[in-house]
Amino acid sequence: MLSLKQRRRAQTVVLGTIAWLVALIIFFPIFWMILTSFKTEIDAFATPPQLFFTPTLENYTSINERSDYFHFAWNSVVVSFGSTIIGMLIAVPAAYSMAFFETKRTKSTLLWMLSTKMLPPVGVLVPIYLLFKDTGMLDTKLGLVIIYTLINLPIMVWMAYTYFKEIPKDILEAARMDGATLFQEIWKVLLPMSKGGLASTVLLSLILCWNEAFWSLNLTASQAAPLTALIASYSSPEGLFWAKLSAVSTLACAPILVFGWISQKQLVRGLSFGAVK
Amino acid sequence: MGIAKQNARMSRYMVSPSVLLLLLWMIVPLSMTIYFSLIRYNLLYPGENEFIGLENFEYFLTDEGFGPGMSNTLLLVGSVLLITVVLGVLISVLVNQAFWGQGIVRVLLISPFFIMPTVNALVWKNLLLDPVAGVFTAVWTFFGAQPIDWFTDYPLFSIIMIVSWQWLPFAILLLMTALQSLDQEQQEAARLDGAGPIALFRYLTLPHLARPIAVVVMIETIFLLSIFAEIFTTTGGGPGYETTNLAYLIYSQALLQFDVGLASAGGLIAVILANVAAFFLVRLVGKSLTDK
Amino acid sequence: MADLTIKNLRKSYGETEILKGINLDIKDHEFVVFVGPSGCGKSTLLRSIAGLEEVSSGEIFLNDKEITELAPAKRDLAMVFQSYALYPHMSVRKNMSFALELAGQDKETINSKVDEAARILELGPLLDRKPKDLSGGQRQRVAIGRSIVRHPEIFLFDEPLSNLDAALRVQMRLELARLHQDLNATMIYVTHDQVEAMTLADKVVVLNQGRIEQVGSPMELYHHPVNEFVAGFLGMPKMSFLPGKVKSVSASGVTAELTSGYEIEVPVSSDSIQPGSDVNIGVRPEHVIITDKNSSKFQAILDVAEHLGSDTYCYVKTLDKQMITIRTPGDFLGTFGETIGLNLDPLQCHLFDTNGKAVPRLSRAAEVA
Numbered sequence: 023m024l025s026l027k028q029r030r031r032a033q034t035v036v037l038g039t040i041a042w043l044v045a046l047i048i049f050f051p052i053f054w055m056i057l058t059s060f061k062t063e064i065d066a067f068a069t070p071p072q073l074f075f076t077p078t079l080e081n082y083t084s085i086n087e088r089s090d091y092f093h094f095a096w097n098s099v100v101v102s103f104g105s106t107i108i109g110m111l112i113a114v115p116a117a118y119s120m121a122f123f124e125t126k127r128t129k130s131t132l133l134w135m136l137s138t139k140m141l142p143p144v145g146v147l148v149p150i151y152l153l154f155k156d157t158g159m160l161d162t163k164l165g166l167v168i169i170y171t172l173i174n175l176p177i178m179v180w181m182a183y184t185y186f187k188e189i190p191k192d193i194l195e196a197a198r199m200d201g202a203t204l205f206q207e208i209w210k211v212l213l214p215m216s217k218g219g220l221a222s223t224v225l226l227s228l229i230l231c232w233n234e235a236f237w238s239l240n241l242t243a244s245q246a247a248p249l250t251a252l253i254a255s256y257s258s259p260e261g262l263f264w265a266k267l268s269a270v271s272t273l274a275c276a277p278i279l280v281f282g283w284i285s286q287k288q289l290v291r292g293l294s295f296g297a298v299k
Numbered sequence: 300m301g302i303a304k305q306n307a308r309m310s311r312y313m314v315s316p317s318v319l320l321l322l323l324w325m326i327v328p329l330s331m332t333i334y335f336s337l338i339r340y341n342l343l344y345p346g347e348n349e350f351i352g353l354e355n356f357e358y359f360l361t362d363e364g365f366g367p368g369m370s371n372t373l374l375l376v377g378s379v380l381l382i383t384v385v386l387g388v389l390i391s392v393l394v395n396q397a398f399w400g401q402g403i404v405r406v407l408l409i410s411p412f413f414i415m416p417t418v419n420a421l422v423w424k425n426l427l428l429d430p431v432a433g434v435f436t437a438v439w440t441f442f443g444a445q446p447i448d449w450f451t452d453y454p455l456f457s458i459i460m461i462v463s464w465q466w467l468p469f470a471i472l473l474l475m476t477a478l479q480s481l482d483q484e485q486q487e488a489a490r491l492d493g494a495g496p497i498a499l500f501r502y503l504t505l506p507h508l509a510r511p512i513a514v515v516v517m518i519e520t521i522f523l524l525s526i527f528a529e530i531f532t533t534t535g536g537g538p539g540y541e542t543t544n545l546a547y548l549i550y551s552q553a554l555l556q557f558d559v560g561l562a563s564a565g566g567l568i569a570v571i572l573a574n575v576a577a578f579f580l581v582r583l584v585g586k587s588l589t590d591k
Numbered sequence: 592m593a594d595l596t597i598k599n600l601r602k603s604y605g606e607t608e609i610l611k612g613i614n615l616d617i618k619d620h621e622f623v624v625f626v627g628p629s630g631c632g633k634s635t636l637l638r639s640i641a642g643l644e645e646v647s648s649g650e651i652f653l654n655d656k657e658i659t660e661l662a663p664a665k666r667d668l669a670m671v672f673q674s675y676a677l678y679p680h681m682s683v684r685k686n687m688s689f690a691l692e693l694a695g696q697d698k699e700t701i702n703s704k705v706d707e708a709a710r711i712l713e714l715g716p717l718l719d720r721k722p723k724d725l726s727g728g729q730r731q732r733v734a735i736g737r738s739i740v741r742h743p744e745i746f747l748f749d750e751p752l753s754n755l756d757a758a759l760r761v762q763m764r765l766e767l768a769r770l771h772q773d774l775n776a777t778m779i780y781v782t783h784d785q786v787e788a789m790t791l792a793d794k795v796v797v798l799n800q801g802r803i804e805q806v807g808s809p810m811e812l813y814h815h816p817v818n819e820f821v822a823g824f825l826g827m828p829k830m831s832f833l834p835g836k837v838k839s840v841s842a843s844g845v846t847a848e849l850t851s852g853y854e855i856e857v858p859v860s861s862d863s864i865q866p867g868s869d870v871n872i873g874v875r876p877e878h879v880i881i882t883d884k885n886s887s888k889f890q891a892i893l894d895v896a897e898h899l900g901s902d903t904y905c906y907v908k909t910l911d912k913q914m915i916t917i918r919t920p921g922d923f924l925g926t927f928g929e930t931i932g933l934n935l936d937p938l939q940c941h942l943f944d945t946n947g948k949a950v951p952r953l954s955r956a957a958e959v960a
Contacts, residue, residue, distance in 0.1 A: 038398030044390055049407040051464065052414065054434060055422045070437040116317040119310035131318065138321045140577035141329070142525045144549040145570035148562050149331035151553065172324045179317055192676035195643050200690035200737075201664035204309070210689075214680040233415040235528030236546075240554065250528065253417040257424075257532040264425055271418040282413035283406050290476040297514045298473050 052279075059268035066264040081269035088263075089252060091270060098248035098274075100163050102231035105170035109178050109227055112171070114220070117182035118208060122194060132183065135176040136295055143173075143236045154241060161245045166238060170231045177230070178223055181292035185219030186212070222288030225281050229289075232278050249274040329570070335563035342557035355564035359552075362561075367540035368548040372572070375459060375544055376523045380516055382463040387470025387515065392504060394471075395478045405475065412468035416528040423461045424450065424533045454534050454542045461529055466522075470515045477511035478504070517580040524573050545569045593619050593654065593744040593777040595640065600649030602635055609635045611801040613649070617745075617779065617794075622771050625781045626788040627798035628824070634749055636798070637781045641670050641747050653744060669738030670747040673754065675730045677722040677737075684709075684718040687736045701740075708739040711773065728759045735770070748780040752787065764790060785825050789813070797821050819947040822873050828904055830941070831879075831915040833872045840864055844953065845942055847872060851911040853889040855935055857942045859950040864942075870950075873941035876904065876918035880934040881925070887932030891915065893925045907931065 058066050060077040085091045120128045150169070151160070159165035189212065197211045213220070235250040242251055253274060256267045282289070290298050336355050338348045359365060394404055411419070427434050430448040439446045449457040481504065489503055525546045530536060536543035536551060543551075549569060553562030595617040602610040609632045617623050625633040638644040640651060642663035651659045658666050669690075678686050684705055691701045709715045712732045722730055731751060738746055751767075752760045768791055771778055782788055788795050789809045797804040797812065797820070805812055805821045816822035822830050835849040840861035847870055848854050855872065864870070884890055891907040894914075903923040907915050915933070925931065942950045 034396065034398050037393060037396050038400075041390075041394050041396075041398060041404050042400065044393065045404040045407040048464070048467070049410055050434075051419075051422055051427055052410055054426055055418075058426055067432045069432045070440065071432060071434050112316050112320065115313035119313035123310040125310060131314065135317070135321060137577065138325055139521055140573050141325060142546065142566075142569045142573045143527075144525055144546045145566040145573070146328035146332060147549065148335060148553050148559050148566060149328040152331075152559070153328070172320060175317060175321060190674055190676065192672045192674045193678060195641075195663075196670070196672060196676040196737075197678070197689075198643070198663045199641060199668070199670050200741075201693045202689075203664075206693060211678060215678070229413060233413070235416040236525065239417075239528060239531060240550065250415050250417045253415065253421060254528065254532045256421055257417075262425065267421060267425065271422060275414050275418055278415070279410060279413045282409065286406070286409055286472060287476065290473055293469065293518065294473050294511070294514045295518075298477050298511045 052275075055268045056272050057268075058265055059272045061265045061268075063263055063265045066268070081265045082273070084266070085269060085273065088266060089255070091252070091273070094247055094249050094252040095274070097163060097242075097246055098232055098250075101166045101170060101246075101248055102228050104163070104167040105174065105231050106224055106227040108167065109171045109174055110220070110224060113175055113178035113223075114182055117179050117186055118212065120179075121183050121186035121189075122191065132180065135179055139173075139176050147240060150237075151240065160241060161243045161247075163246045165241055166246060166248070169237045169241070170234060173234075173237075174227050174230050177292055177295070178227055180295045181223045181226060182216075182220060184291055184296035185216050185223070187296075188219075189215055219288065219291075222285045223292060225285045226289050226292040229278050229281055332563045332566050332570075335559050336567050338560055340558075340560040340563075342559060351560070355560045356568070359561055359564045359568065362548075364540045364543055364548045364551075365565075368543050368545045371455060371540075371542065372524065372544040372546075374455065375462065375526060376520060378459045379463050379466060379523055380519055382459070383467045383470040383519065384512055384515060386463075386467055387474050388505075388508060388512070390467075391471050391474035391478055392500065394475065409468040409472045411464055412466070412472065414465070416465065417532050419465050420461055420529040420532040423457075423464070428457060450534060451538070454538060458526075458529060458533065458542050461533070462523065462526060465529075466519055469519065473511050473515050474508055477508055481507050513580075517577075520576055520580060521573070524569070524576065545572065594652075595745060595777070595779075596652040596655075597636075597640070598650045598652070600636070600639060600651065601647045602632075602639060602644065603647050609801055610639070610646070613803060615796065615803065615806070617777065619777055620775055622778045622780065622791055622793045623796060624788040624792035624794070625779065625796045625798055626783065626785060626824070627804075629783055630800075631798040632801040633781045633783075633798045637670075637747055637749055637779060640745075640779065641668055642666050643670075667744045668747055669741050669743035669745075670749065671731075671734045671738055671751045673750040675722075675734040675754075677730055677733055679722050682719050682721055683714060683725070683733050683736075686722065686733055687740050690737070690741050704740045704742075705736075708736040711739065711770070712736050727755050728763060731755065731763060732766075735767075739770075739774070744777065746776055746778040748778065750782055751780075752782070753784070767791060786827065789825065795825075797824060799824075815949070815952070816941065817949050819871060819873065819943045819949075822941055822943070822949065826875055828876050828916045828918070830873045830875050831913075832943075833874070833909075833913050833915070835870055835872055837864055837866050837868050837870055839866055844937075845870075845950065847942065849889075849911075850913065851889065851909045855937055855940065857937050857940045858953045859942045860953055864944065864950060869945050871943040871947075872935075873943060874915070874935055875939065876916045878936045878939035879915060879917045880936070881905065881917060881919055881923070882932040882934050884930045884932045887934055889933040889935070891931055891933055893927060893929045893931055895927070896923065896925050898923075907933070909933075 059081055060079070061072065061075055062078055062080065065072050065075045120132065154160040154165050193215070194207055194211060197207045202210065233250065235254070238248050238250045239254055242248070253271055256262070256270070337350060337352065339351050340348050390408065394401060394408065425433070428449040430436055430446060435449070436446040447453070486499060486503060489499055494502065526544060527546045527550065530542055530544065530547045534542040536547045545565065546569065549562050549565040552558050552565060597613055597615040600610055600613040601608065613636060625636060627633050635644055639646050642658070642661060646659060649659070650657055653666065678689065681689065687705045687708060688701045691704060709718055712735060714729070714732055714736055717725060717729060722733065725733065734751070752763050755763060764787060780791060792809055794806060795809055795812050796806050799820050805817045812821060813825055816825065819832065823832070833849050835847040838846045838848045838854065840846070842861070844856045844858040845861050845864050846854060846856040849872065857872065891909045893905060894908050895906045897904040898921070901921050903919045903921055905917040905919055905923065905925060907917060909915060938954070944950055
């Protein structure tokens with residue numbers, strides 16, 4: 023007969039093992055991608071697949087061989103950061119005023135913003151494509167920045183809003199009593215207090231922009247194409263170099279994966295529109 | 300001027316950029332879509348833009364791709380929702396217990412969500428599901444089974460698998476976080492009342508997860524209705540129309556066949572579909588988002 | 592100089608009126624306490640004075656200058672919030688100097704003012720800490736320090752002690768009283784705790800449902816409440832109310848017959864009272880004496896006795912099921928269910944008419960003197 027303590031421990035070990043197993047299975051594709059990126063093309067295509075092999079960095083050193091990797095990476099960086107900065111500049115004031123100067127319409131405005139996310143991109147693909155074509159914004163970074171800002175704006179407003187909502191109104195009123203102007207109140211009290219929340223809002227926006235793959239595939243060709251489009255180009259038959267594909271993919275995903283790990287807890291709030299904290 | 304009026308005016312100034320931009324984003328392209336859907340408009344035949352009423356809709360609805368496109372869309376959304384919610388609940392409850400390396404396990408579990416869709420699709424299509432050198436083939440061979448040519452024999456299932464892998468972490472992430480706010484005292488009280496683990500799960504955990512599950516369903520539905528990159532990079536909608544969803548169908552009509560009118564009609568149908576789904580979901584979940 | 596005058600102040604949120612016409616004068620150096628049950632509008636009134644809340648109508652004057660529409664920062668008032676509202680990202684020193692820096696004062700002045708406030712509040716060793724590293728009492732002191740450094744015309748306190756534990760609350764209450772002496776400043780203080788109101792105030796303002804019920808010194812309010820609400824609100828334990836009917840009136844007072852049949856003559860003015868009308872007799876716990884059951888016609892059954900050591904509070908039930916609270920000495924020995932006799936001191940009884948208004952006492956002048 024096992025004691026209560028022993029039974030508990032056994033239960034923990036069993037459940038822990040299952041959890042680890044599940045986690046490893048789910049993570050396996052990523053692990054395999056990283057592993058393959060260190061193989062030669064021949065090892066990568068070996069049957070049965072090789073778990074042990076002589077690793078090589080060749081795929082990383084020759085990253086620019088097939089296409090100019092850094093050109094695409096630079097596009098991703100510019101578009102993601104550009105859209106995030108503009109998005110924050112628009113979203114933060116809106117979130118501030120909705121969180122601290124609630125009017126009768128605030129709630130419906132927030133819900134309406136959320137509902138704009140319901141508009142499927144294909145519903146507006148044609149006019150956006152034609153508008154971009156006519157204004158010369160097709161295949162430009164500016165075009166992508168505009169689109170990304172618009173599609174992520176509701177999420178950023180919501181996320182900043184839920185963070186601001188947690189700041190006690192008293193503190194802002196204290197600042198007002200202390201003689202702070204509106205700008206000082208925001209700059210010296212509100213922003214320093216919510217920098218953690220705003221940082222994760224920024225991270226979420228970066229992640230969403232970096233991984234976006236509908237508009238980037240449809241609106242860019244060679245000039246402004248970000249990494250998502252570069253990787254999509256590997257789907258063509260002549261692009262089937264698994265090791266190189268893996269190396270490019272690993273590089274493209276690594277920064278975002280790290281961002282995601284760092285901010286996983288805070289991202290939940292933005293991803294769930296504040297419904298889960 | 301009174302303080303309240305000042306506040307109201309200032310708050311209008313601060314909110315209006317967001318509202319105006321989103322309003323433009325909704326109205327301008329959407330009204331263009333509506334206009335295009337009512338005229339003959341093909342980029343290959345310029346200058347013949349006469350009004351043709353609902354003819355585009357008729358063509359789109361009777362197009363041989365529409366039936367499969369519609370059913371594939373619903374099948375894709377439904378299956379992925381089912382898989383991610385069920386597995387999401389089970390896995391998040393599993394990792395909510397204390398065990399060695401819990402933090403690492405969580406990080407591993409949510410990782411796929413941060414992988415870009417094109418990478419996701421290509422890694423699965425080649426490294427994992429390839430009928431010759433893929434890992435799945437090796438596993439099947441190891442157990443003495445006949446390897447499967449996934450994208451040829453089960454194309455839609457393959458897409459569902461890929462997309463589920465991408466979205467399962469989202470469900471886990473949200474549900475895991477929600478579980479952390481489960482009332483410990485309530486659990487203890489229930490345990491003192493004689494509730495076993497299954498009763499605890501059924502009567503305390505699941506009701507607690509109802510709202511986060513609703514949120515997962517709502518947000519996944521939004522994104523899954525317009526799954527595109529995964530299809531674009533793997534099957535290109537084929538074979539035939541077997542993996543063509545509405546999003547891909549409209550894309551192929553607009554940017555491959557240049558039929559703006561037809562694609563616009565399709566786009567509007569997608570909008571209507573999304574709104575029917577969203578209407579109920581937002582009504583259901585949205586209210587509880589703001590009522591706190 | 593800081594005289595505050597409030598004229599016919601009204602405030603409503605949509606349909607609900609929170610303040611229903613407040614008129615109030617606050618004199619320089621006064622310690623004024625707004626007290627009342629939750630929802631009575633006391634905090635709204637304070638916030639209206641601070642400028643954090645816009646009023647619907649009425650005027651507020653500070654030293655004859657109208658400030659009703661002025662921004663909070665321009666009113667020269669400082670406020671201590673219930674939650675303290677310290678800036679979490681700033682050190683204690685920075686919390687206190689923030690207002691002075693915003694006002695553009697030079698570094699030397701700021702430092703000397705902060706050091707002075709820190710000395711008064713014994714915050715010296717804590718100046719470099721962040722609010723999260725402070726105890727509740729220390730945070731409270733920082734919040735007070737933040738207002739002291741500004742030398743405002745009026746200090747506003749919004750239930751500042753309600754987040755502290757009981758022992759600390761008593762200590763901070765004493766410190767606030769001393770601070771008022773030392774600074775010789777005008778202070779307005781909101782609380783729902785009548786002990787704070789009684790102990791701190793020069794002038795107590797009792798609010799109920801958006802109206803001022805009574806304004807006066809603590810003792811005035813305690814001994815001469817103008818109505819049942821004030822009488823019942825101030826005093827721990829509460830005053831007991833016994834319903835009865837007026838039997839006869841005379842020059843020496845009003846004789847009422849309680850529902851238990853007991854008759855008592857209360858020395859109040861009989862001008863507005865008719866025989867036969869319903870009244871309530873109010874009596875405070877310390878003005879009832881327990882006697883042997885045979886030596887009084889007014890009998891009751893002892894329900895619960897709470898032994899506090901110095902006092903014993905007895906809750907007794909009269910034969911007609913009225914509850915009376917009695918304060919007896921700490922060594923009172925009574926047992927549950929025991930029948931006892933009660934003696935009411937008619938001189939200390941209050942008489943309230945059908946509308947709950949107190950009937951004025953005849954001997955008031957003599958008693959107050």
